[in-house]
Amino acid sequence: MNLETRKIEFVQEFLKLQSEDAIARLEKLLEQQKMTPDQKRVAPMTQAELNKRIDQSESDFLNNRYKSSAELLAKYE
Template identity: 50%
Template sequence: MDIASRKIEFVQKFLKLEDSDSLSKLEILLKEETSVDNMPKRLTKEDLNKRIDQSESDFKNGKHKTTKELLAKFQ
């Protein structure tokens, strides 16, 4: 199901709500999800380049894990 269909289905169910408590919970959740604090922070070009440089340095110095090591950790 695509996002547009999911939204329509959600709104249809939302409109059928008769319970004030459920409505309040959804209002709180929506407020939290759309708050400025939850928005991803945009990186400046300089910050992004610093991260890239640090990542390359870490890799050269062996500070990384292989895919096999990561998979083993989560299995």
């Protein structure tokens, strides 16, 4: 099967999708694929930014503002 045929079949299947979540995930994947290597590079955090994130994460955990890994995995099954 050549690339053009695969593209056409993909688009046909995409048009059949009814799940907004599935469409959003495919849009995100497409955006990631279009990024240049420079855009994919993540800027390093400063020590202060890292400490602020750690403090926020600890606060969220203590106040039950988090999801378990099982909950996250269930969302994508």
